[in-house]
Amino acid sequence: MELKEKMLSSFMALEQELDLSSPVHDIRSTSLKTFEILGFPTKKDEAWKYTSLAKLLKNDYSIFPKKESSLELKDVKKYFLYEIDSYKVVFIDGIYSPFLSDTTHDGIDVCLLSAALSKPKYKGVIEKYFNKVAAKDESLTALNTSFAKEGAYVFVPKSVIAEKPIQIIHFSTGEQGDFLLQPRSLIVVEENAQVQIIERHQSLTPHEVLTNSVTEIFAAKNALVDYYKIQNDRIDASLIDNTYVAQERDSNVNVHTFSFGGKLTRNNLNFTQNGEYIDSTMKGITIIGEQQHVDHYTLVNHVQPNCESHQDYKGIYADKSVGVFNGKIYVDKIAQKTNAFQQNNNILLDNKATINTKPQLEIFADDVKCSHGCTIGQLDEDALFYLRTRGIPKREAKGLLTYAFANNVLESVAIPALKTRINKLIATKLGVNLGHDL
Amino acid sequence: MLTIKDLHASVEDKEILKGINLQVNPGEVHAIMGPNGSGKSTLSTVIAGHEDYEVSKGSIVFDGEDLAELDAEQRAHKGVFLSFQYPVEIPGVTVTNFIKTAINASRKAKGLEDMPAKEMLKSIREKAAMLEIDSKFLSRSLNEGFSGGEKKRNEIFQLAMLEPKLAILDETDSGLDIDALKIVANGVNKLKSEDNAVVVITHYQRLLDYIVPDFVHVLYNGRIVKSGTKELAHELEAKGYDWIKQELA
Numbered sequence: 001m002e003l004k005e006k007m008l009s010s011f012m013a014l015e016q017e018l019d020l021s022s023p024v025h026d027i028r029s030t031s032l033k034t035f036e037i038l039g040f041p042t043k044k045d046e047a048w049k050y051t052s053l054a055k056l057l058k059n060d061y062s063i064f065p066k067k068e069s070s071l072e073l074k075d076v077k078k079y080f081l082y083e084i085d086s087y088k089v090v091f092i093d094g095i096y097s098p099f100l101s102d103t104t105h106d107g108i109d110v111c112l113l114s115a116a117l118s119k120p121k122y123k124g125v126i127e128k129y130f131n132k133v134a135a136k137d138e139s140l141t142a143l144n145t146s147f148a149k150e151g152a153y154v155f156v157p158k159s160v161i162a163e164k165p166i167q168i169i170h171f172s173t174g175e176q177g178d179f180l181l182q183p184r185s186l187i188v189v190e191e192n193a194q195v196q197i198i199e200r201h202q203s204l205t206p207h208e209v210l211t212n213s214v215t216e217i218f219a220a221k222n223a224l225v226d227y228y229k230i231q232n233d234r235i236d237a238s239l240i241d242n243t244y245v246a247q248e249r250d251s252n253v254n255v256h257t258f259s260f261g262g263k264l265t266r267n268n269l270n271f272t273q274n275g276e277y278i279d280s281t282m283k284g285i286t287i288i289g290e291q292q293h294v295d296h297y298t299l300v301n302h303v304q305p306n307c308e309s310h311q312d313y314k315g316i317y318a319d320k321s322v323g324v325f326n327g328k329i330y331v332d333k334i335a336q337k338t339n340a341f342q343q344n345n346n347i348l349l350d351n352k353a354t355i356n357t358k359p360q361l362e363i364f365a366d367d368v369k370c371s372h373g374c375t376i377g378q379l380d381e382d383a384l385f386y387l388r389t390r391g392i393p394k395r396e397a398k399g400l401l402t403y404a405f406a407n408n409v410l411e412s413v414a415i416p417a418l419k420t421r422i423n424k425l426i427a428t429k430l431g432v433n434l435g436h437d438l
Numbered sequence: 439m440l441t442i443k444d445l446h447a448s449v450e451d452k453e454i455l456k457g458i459n460l461q462v463n464p465g466e467v468h469a470i471m472g473p474n475g476s477g478k479s480t481l482s483t484v485i486a487g488h489e490d491y492e493v494s495k496g497s498i499v500f501d502g503e504d505l506a507e508l509d510a511e512q513r514a515h516k517g518v519f520l521s522f523q524y525p526v527e528i529p530g531v532t533v534t535n536f537i538k539t540a541i542n543a544s545r546k547a548k549g550l551e552d553m554p555a556k557e558m559l560k561s562i563r564e565k566a567a568m569l570e571i572d573s574k575f576l577s578r579s580l581n582e583g584f585s586g587g588e589k590k591r592n593e594i595f596q597l598a599m600l601e602p603k604l605a606i607l608d609e610t611d612s613g614l615d616i617d618a619l620k621i622v623a624n625g626v627n628k629l630k631s632e633d634n635a636v637v638v639i640t641h642y643q644r645l646l647d648y649i650v651p652d653f654v655h656v657l658y659n660g661r662i663v664k665s666g667t668k669e670l671a672h673e674l675e676a677k678g679y680d681w682i683k684q685e686l687a
Binding site: 380381382383385386387388389390391392393394396397400401403404406407408410432 | 486487488489490509510511513514515518519520522525526528529530531536539540541543544547579596600
């Protein structure tokens with residue numbers, strides 16, 4: 001059975017365990033119809049021109065976990081940012097793991113979407129926010145919505161600053177064979193509130209894992225959200241990450257995406273600015289090799305005046321790896337004084353590595369500052385020579401230069417322990433041994 | 439230590455060096471002077487092992503070994519050091535981390551363990567003090583946003599740390615004010631010994647007041663056309679390079 005058919009028939013199985021009278025169920029049904037009409041995207045879709053899901057969709061994925069699996073903390077500790085105190089929401093094969101998690105309802109809510117969807121006390125928030133910013137006309141998002149059941153739920157009330165970061169981690173164990181995961185998270189940050197979130201998807205199995213994730217983030221007036229995505233998965237795991245951000249006036253949302261692993265990764269990152277003086281920042285470092293594929297598809301909707309957006313994506317591609325950057329900036333005719341900046345710089349380390357980079361600017365206002373630049377290059381030969389004259393072998397010297405190239409993206413990482421961790425990941429990935437500062 | 443015989447080198451099929459002969463022995467300081475475009479920087483770059491330069495004829499022998507067979511990093515491991523006229527900026531890599539990487543790379547090539555952190559730290563502190571380098575400077579990204587003088591001082595700091603047998607200083611005086619020039623020259627002089635040698639490449643005589651050469655060579659149009667002692671540098675300063683050109687004409 002083709003995956004599409006399988007999804008459609010699985011939905012009926014899902015319905016048996018859901019509350020069909022809930023308004024969320026109407027959303028699920030409508031979304032399933034959307035998916036049924038659209039199907040999975042193909043390379044004929046302009047937005048998927050450089051990324052093909054065809055091979056991945058041929059696998060015979062399990063849709064629901066057959067049984068609950070458990071993990072020992074010592075076996076998975078390294079996937080946590082364990083150096084610092086944090087809240088944790090951890091899932092194993094899509095099922096919440098109370099043992100690995102550390103949730104809270106003290107001052108802020110850090111818990112499960114399943115709880116938020118079913119308990120009366122969250123009804124108001126769900127009605128106000130659930131599936132409100134996620135695209136209604138995008139097939140993979142619609143597919144996720146129709147199966148949306150579990151994921152993280154974060155609610156930071158007015159004027160509260162979350163005292164420690166929140167880690168959201170999705171493990172897959174492979175005990176289901178090839179497995180399709182569809183986590184769904186909802187992050188609501190009220191007026192003047194602040195939060196830092198780290199998200200990670202980690203497969204622990206050589207079975208094929210495909211994750212189709214949707215996260216909705218709402219930042220109210222003057223809120224601050226720092227969101228970090230660590231994508232350093234096994235070579236047999238693929239991720240389609242759909243993140244939708246809605247911002248109110250004076251708010252600030254920063255999303256950093258670190259793509260170092262996985263077989264195929266597609267990041268759909270969408271920002272909508274619903275007020276004035278909003279700042280939206282998207283940064284990314286991609287370092288891949290072999291036949292890995294990473295696609296960043298960003299969209300910023302400037303629909304109000306006096307807002308800013310900053311995009312800075314660096315890519316380093318080795319072997320036969322393929323990178324895609326498609327950055328779309330839309331500036332509505334009333335969005336005067338918009339300042340939109342987009343930069344995509346790439347280094348190809350091997351002749352067979354590929355990068356497709358495409359800025360897309362649609363500007364309907366006349367008093368705006370929009371800049372975009374993309375570069376594709378090899379390493380500076382003079383710089384390489386300089387390092388080699390200091391006794392640093394060619395391979396290591398190349399690593400050091402690529403490290404330097406990617407490094408400035410890390411400056412804006414606001415969690416020092418995370419910055420150190422990513423720094424080390426980059427160094428390891430590039431074969432650079434810098435040790436620690438003396 | 440260094441024996442260059444009839445060296446011809448070209449870049450992109452253009453011959454720049456047209457038969458260089460030079461003998462440098464341990465304990466000596468040589469100055470190579472010459473007008474712009476005479477091939478001074480090319481000579482230093484070829485000795486250091488840049489792959490874009492092709493040696494079409496002649497040889498460079500260092501400590502009995504033909505350098506033609508060695509990569510730039512292998513030459514560094516043997517004790518050749520080039521202080522760059524235009525050092526490269528490397529954001530995100532601190533001066534300290536860079537020098538650690540360089541030192542341990544050389545040690546690894548010699549089959550040695552990494553230098554113990556304590557020893558490294560001590561050495562860094564000593565050499566930094568000698569060159570009047572502030573400790574804050576050491577945690578800055580390599581050459582990023584450095585002034586011309588800071589870059590040159592950092593080159594000499596690396597020289598001090600790596601302790602090469604042969605140091606080639608390419609236009610080290612350019613971009614330095616007189617105080618920085620004195621500090622840099624003083625550093626080089628302190629590092630001098632009976633076992634190592636220095637080749638100073640410069641357009642002007644100024645640096646040679648502080649790093650006093652045993653021999654001065656004039657490079658013109660890809661050849662060493664005149665050699666002498668330090669007095670030759672003064673003569674060049676007084677008469678200008680046109681004097682050499684006329685003499686050759």
